[in-house]
Structures are given as C-alpha cells and as structure tokens.
Amino acid sequence: MISENSISAFLINLGLDVQGLRLEYAPQGMGDIALPCFQFASALKKSPNDIAVELEKAFSPNETLERVQAVGPYLNFFLNKARAAAQLMEQTTISKAKQHGHIMVEFCSPNTNKPLHLGHLRNMAIGLSVSNLIESAGGNVIRACLVNDRGIHICKSMLAYMLWGEGKMPDKKSDHFVGDFYVMYSKKEDNTLAKKAHELLLRWEANDSEVRALWSKMNSWALEGFQETYERFGVKFARIYRESEIYDKGKELIEEGLKSGVFVEKDGAIVAEFSDMPDKVVMRKDGTSLYITQDIFLAMQKFRDYNINQSIYVVGSEQNLHFKQLFAILGKLGFQHAGDCRHLSYGMVNLPDGRMKSREGAVVDADDLLDYLSKLAYGEVTKRHSLNEQEVRERAELIAVGAIKFYLLKHDMAKDMTYDPKASISFDGETGPYVMYTYARISSIIRKYRGELPNTADFTSFTEADHVIVMLLSRYQETIHEAATALKPFVICHYLLKLSQAINEYYHKVPVLKADETLRVPRLILLNKAREIIKNGLMLLDIRTLEEM
Structure with a gap:
C-alpha cells in the first residue's frame, strides 16, 4: 500500500507499536488511507474514537501526508497527490504473495467417451488462472491432467x-x-x-x-479431438496421467490395506469405513476398480514423480465428499503428504434454461460454444475495422476465448453460476471484451501521442480526477496478493472491471492528448501504468490482449 511507510513512521514517532499494522482504503471523498484505531485500544486503554481524535491533534503534514481527519474510530489520511503518483510509478506488478516449492495443479480430467463441454471450460479456465497466480507468487507449477480413459x-x-x-x-x-x-x-x-x-x-x-x-x-x-480444443483454449499440460496405466497399481494398494486392517470386506466388496462420513467402496466385489481406486495410487505417485510440495485438484463441487474421503484414506494408509493435498472445488455451470446434461446429449459442447462466440465476435470486429479475412478471424477467436474465460472466472468459484453466451461477448458491461477494449483504447491513445513516454514526470498538477485513478491503480498489489494467497481469480476480475469503468469515466472528465503541457505527459504516463496493470491482470486470467479492437 502506497504511503504505508510514512504512516508507520508517524505512529512510531508517537510511541505506538506498528507490528502487524492494519490499514484500509478510505471511502472515496473521505481520504485515501484509513487507520482503524481498534488495534491500539487495548494497549492505550482508550476508546478507538478518542485515539483517532488524539492522533489527529498530533499530526503534522509532510511531503507524503497532507492532512488527517478523525472519523469515528478511524483516522483517515489524505495523501499528497504528486507524491502518491510518483510512488505508484515505482510499484511493480509482481505479487507479494509467497507460494513456495513445486505445486502440481491437476485440471480438466476428461472422460474419453465424449467431447469437452462447458463444465470443462470452467474447469480449465480455473486451472489455467490458478496456475498463473501460483507462478506469479514464486511457485513452480506442474500443470497436469488425469485422463479417465477406462x-x-x-x-x-x-x-x-x-x-x-x-x-x-x-x-x-x-x-x-x-x-x-x-x-x-x-x-x-x-x-x-x-x-x-x-x-x-x-x-x-x-x-x-x-x-x-x-x-x-x-x-x-x-484424445486427438481433445488436443484440438486444448490448443484453442490455450491449455498445455506438462504431464498427462492415464487411468488405464495406473488402475492395477491402485488395486495393489487396496489389497495391502485390506491385509493391514485399513479396509474391511463387506458383501464381497472392499470398503473404507468412517465415523464422520459415509463409508467408501474402494473395490467392487467382482474385483474391478472405481475412480477412488486409482486416485489413491495417483495421489502418492505425483509426489514421487515430481517431489512436489502440494497437490491441487481442480474438480467440481459434486466431488466434495469423494475428495474428503480420498484424503482421509490417504491418512489412514499413513501417507505423509495427505495433508498437502487440496481439493479446489468449484460450482456447477447452469445455462439460462437450466443445468447442463450429458447422457441425453443436451449439453453445450466446448467447441460449439467457442464457434458460436467466435462468430459473434467476428461480427463485432467487422463493424469496427476493415481487415483481411485472416486478421478478422484471428482477432475474433482471441476475443471469444477471452470472453468465455473472463465470464467463467468472474464468479466466485465456490458457487454455482449461470452462463449467458451473448452477455459474455458484449463489449459493454461486466465482461472480458469490455476490459480488453479498455486496454486497446489506452493503447490507441498512447500511439496517437507519437512520442516516447518517460517513466515518470512532474505530477504536481494532478487533479482529484487523476488522483482517483492513482489510488485505484495502487490497489493492484493488494489485489493480486489476495487472489494469489486465496487462489481466487474472481478477485482480479472484479478489480479489472472497476478499473476499466473508472478509466472510461476518466476520459469524460479530463482531457488527455489535448491537456496542457503540465498535464499531457503525466496523464499519458498514468494511463500507460493502467495499461500495464490491465495487461498483467488479464495475463493472470490467461487472457491475451489486443492493441486494437
């Protein structure tokens, strides 16, 4: 958070302990940074409201902090606009979250009896974005897929x-x-x-x-058909496991567990018993395997293959019980990494007319959906530009893939969602194309300048409209930290939507290219920073940008 060091120094000079200091962003119009005074109440034996008033009286302005205002139990800081802008330009888009070691992210996991569908697209969008978030925080990701081919x-x-x-x-x-x-x-x-x-x-x-x-x-x-869809959606796996290659080894573990008393035999089947959840059949009475059979073996094999520190499974919420049972079984078998396995659960995708089905064929195939969106995007591109056929198709395809990824990621993954194809491709509203268009529009403005922009400038002429954008951009570090720590891509989606809306409103409030000399270059630098942040945010969502839309 910009100016955090200055605020800490002010509090230290007053003899306050700033270890674990908590700061918040103030509501717009009430300052920039808010200090909740609850955190000092116990040590000072005073009410947070009284502490805020006393801190207000003790404050002296400096080059970073212009003034403060006590608002109930909060002390709100008003930052120097020029200094805040200069600090923003020093910020990087590197996440401060820390994800250490090797982490395997397993996603998609298709069955080889049918094509990929909309549910797989949500799974892959989450898997790609979560992998990017982990890598942005310093982790080494092995993207993996288990093909259920038997x-x-x-x-x-x-x-x-x-x-x-x-x-x-x-x-x-x-x-x-x-x-x-x-x-x-x-x-x-x-x-x-x-x-x-x-x-x-x-x-x-x-x-x-x-x-x-x-x-x-x-x-x-x-598998040949899947590979075409993977390439279209931008999916590359470092390792593909096949159930057919490991199911027998899973059987061996089950038989060993039966002998050691981990499992019991019931009506000829082999069962894992639990006191806090339903029992789980781990092998049928005719000796054939179930999904849990090979999952037990593969969970262990992943750690042997790559010496990973964590194994993440991106699988729908209908399998919540399955993974709870799987991890409990791994613990029963004495597997030392049972606690390092994590199920990243996500909700089901519904269509406007109800939940998807597959056995009856009433399902939205991934390829058909991508074709439909690409066709809609094709129409939008041809309205705006005169391009050759190949350029139009390439641009339409990129917009279509970005549209569906963004729409599938902008919802909290823990919840079920309804996917509206037409709404997702719109260039207006809370969509990927809207954010992509904002990026392209900034790029267009910067191209029109025709000069080389410096990294910084004199920001002393910045107005409140400029400062609003500065403060919003300054939140990006905290945003990617939250998203990478909690593995929640929707946090980035919501930030990018808010930023895009603010940028598009900004154009209507102030001139940029036609601004006077003291403001033109500073505003272009500010917009270029916004462009950098939007590009980075979309990259974390695994969405490519276009310089023109």
Missing part, C-alpha cells in the same frame, strides 16, 4: 460402436464422433445393454485383445 462409461460408447458403428471412421471432429455413440447408448440403454457393457469392462480388464484394440482406436479419436 471404466464402465468408456465401455458404453465402445459397445454402441460395436453394435451400430459398422466400422465407420470419424466423419466429424473425432471426439464428437465418439460422443455420438455414448449418446446413442444412453438413449437405448436397458438391462440387457447394461449387462453387456459390464461384460465388456471385465473383458477389458482381462486384457482381451479384441476389446483392447477397439478401446485403443476410440481413445485415440477422443
């Missing part, structure tokens, strides 16, 4: 292809081709088909060559 759901799409596929090759994007057969199975499912799908699973686990060959072919189709 199990009963995979066998259902395989069975449908065996029964009705007629040996066809993909005639559309390959993961969508596979997903069509899963939908086909779901629409026709009955007891007979369910039994056949289960038999197929047993044959897969028995390494039946015919079943494995079909599985390998359909999996490759799904």
Whole structure:
C-alpha cells in the first residue's frame, strides 16, 4: 500500500507499536488511507474514537501526508497527490504473495467417451488462472491432467460402436464422433445393454485383445479431438496421467490395506469405513476398480514423480465428499503428504434454461460454444475495422476465448453460476471484451501521442480526477496478493472491471492528448501504468490482449 511507510513512521514517532499494522482504503471523498484505531485500544486503554481524535491533534503534514481527519474510530489520511503518483510509478506488478516449492495443479480430467463441454471450460479456465497466480507468487507449477480413459462409461460408447458403428471412421471432429455413440447408448440403454457393457469392462480388464484394440482406436479419436480444443483454449499440460496405466497399481494398494486392517470386506466388496462420513467402496466385489481406486495410487505417485510440495485438484463441487474421503484414506494408509493435498472445488455451470446434461446429449459442447462466440465476435470486429479475412478471424477467436474465460472466472468459484453466451461477448458491461477494449483504447491513445513516454514526470498538477485513478491503480498489489494467497481469480476480475469503468469515466472528465503541457505527459504516463496493470491482470486470467479492437 502506497504511503504505508510514512504512516508507520508517524505512529512510531508517537510511541505506538506498528507490528502487524492494519490499514484500509478510505471511502472515496473521505481520504485515501484509513487507520482503524481498534488495534491500539487495548494497549492505550482508550476508546478507538478518542485515539483517532488524539492522533489527529498530533499530526503534522509532510511531503507524503497532507492532512488527517478523525472519523469515528478511524483516522483517515489524505495523501499528497504528486507524491502518491510518483510512488505508484515505482510499484511493480509482481505479487507479494509467497507460494513456495513445486505445486502440481491437476485440471480438466476428461472422460474419453465424449467431447469437452462447458463444465470443462470452467474447469480449465480455473486451472489455467490458478496456475498463473501460483507462478506469479514464486511457485513452480506442474500443470497436469488425469485422463479417465477406462471404466464402465468408456465401455458404453465402445459397445454402441460395436453394435451400430459398422466400422465407420470419424466423419466429424473425432471426439464428437465418439460422443455420438455414448449418446446413442444412453438413449437405448436397458438391462440387457447394461449387462453387456459390464461384460465388456471385465473383458477389458482381462486384457482381451479384441476389446483392447477397439478401446485403443476410440481413445485415440477422443484424445486427438481433445488436443484440438486444448490448443484453442490455450491449455498445455506438462504431464498427462492415464487411468488405464495406473488402475492395477491402485488395486495393489487396496489389497495391502485390506491385509493391514485399513479396509474391511463387506458383501464381497472392499470398503473404507468412517465415523464422520459415509463409508467408501474402494473395490467392487467382482474385483474391478472405481475412480477412488486409482486416485489413491495417483495421489502418492505425483509426489514421487515430481517431489512436489502440494497437490491441487481442480474438480467440481459434486466431488466434495469423494475428495474428503480420498484424503482421509490417504491418512489412514499413513501417507505423509495427505495433508498437502487440496481439493479446489468449484460450482456447477447452469445455462439460462437450466443445468447442463450429458447422457441425453443436451449439453453445450466446448467447441460449439467457442464457434458460436467466435462468430459473434467476428461480427463485432467487422463493424469496427476493415481487415483481411485472416486478421478478422484471428482477432475474433482471441476475443471469444477471452470472453468465455473472463465470464467463467468472474464468479466466485465456490458457487454455482449461470452462463449467458451473448452477455459474455458484449463489449459493454461486466465482461472480458469490455476490459480488453479498455486496454486497446489506452493503447490507441498512447500511439496517437507519437512520442516516447518517460517513466515518470512532474505530477504536481494532478487533479482529484487523476488522483482517483492513482489510488485505484495502487490497489493492484493488494489485489493480486489476495487472489494469489486465496487462489481466487474472481478477485482480479472484479478489480479489472472497476478499473476499466473508472478509466472510461476518466476520459469524460479530463482531457488527455489535448491537456496542457503540465498535464499531457503525466496523464499519458498514468494511463500507460493502467495499461500495464490491465495487461498483467488479464495475463493472470490467461487472457491475451489486443492493441486494437
């Protein structure tokens, strides 16, 4: 916080202990920095209101602090505008939050029986942004993905292809081709088909060559399709785990746990018992695996593979109990890093007409949604610029991806949300394109100046309108600290929206390029700082900027 050192010095001179000093931003029009006097009440044995009045009387102005005002239990400081602006220019966009060591962030985790959908896009947006936030705070991130490429759901799409596929090759994007057969199975499912799908699973686990060959072919189709979507959304994984490669090792751990008394056998199945939550079946009575089976092994394997300090799982809130049980099981098994595993839970995505579905095919596919948004953005770009076809498409695609990332991240991830595609692509309102446009508009103004801007200037002519922007920009350090510490990207979204709104109002209040000599360059430097901060904030959200929109 700018001027924090000056405030601390003032308090120290009065004999007050400033260790753990708490400062706040004052409400607009009531000063710049607020000192809550509650924190001194115990030591001074006085009321916070009386302390604020006494501090006001003891204050003497200096080059940083112009005046103070006691407001109830708060002492509000009014900063020197020029000095505050100069201090802002010295601030960096580097987070002061500290995330140490190697941290694995697992996200996306698709099933190879259907294409990625809107829920995966929220998952990936969170995973990308959280990874960026950790790296901004000094952590080394390993972006990982667990591909759920085996199990009963995979066998259902395989069975449908065996029964009705007629040996066809993909005639559309390959993961969508596979997903069509899963939908086909779901629409026709009955007891007979369910039994056949289960038999197929047993044959897969028995390494039946015919079943494995079909599985390998359909999996490759799904994975090829996923990779196209990953590239479009800006996702790159350092490590991809596959359930098919680890499920057997998970079984070994379960059997060892049964022998040691960690698990018990009930009706032929192997179960983890709990006193504070429902019991968890960790292996079926026919010996086949469940998700928890391989999750136990993989949780341990991640620490062996990368010597990580923390393992973060970005998975929807419907799996809250699953991860609570998983981490408890790891503790029961004596895994030393059980406490270093964290489930970063997020709410479900609803559409304006209700919750998404997948088995019946009534789902918003990620590719279809991105195509739709890109088409809307294409129309907006062509209204504003005369560009060649390739430039229009590239710009529209960048805006579309930024729009959906921002909209999915601006909500508190712990809560369910409703996604409105048309609202998300708007260039007005609380959207990514609005923030991206604010950045582009600042870039345009700076280009029109046609000169090289210095890093600082004489800010003594700054008005209250300029100072409002200075103080808002000065909050960025605290914003990214909060976001990186709590792993909450929406904190940055809200800040960027507030800043963009203030910048666009600023243009209407004061001239910039047409300002007089004492203000033109200082205001351009201020806007350039805003441009730097908006670019950095969007980067943390994994959104690219455009110099023109």
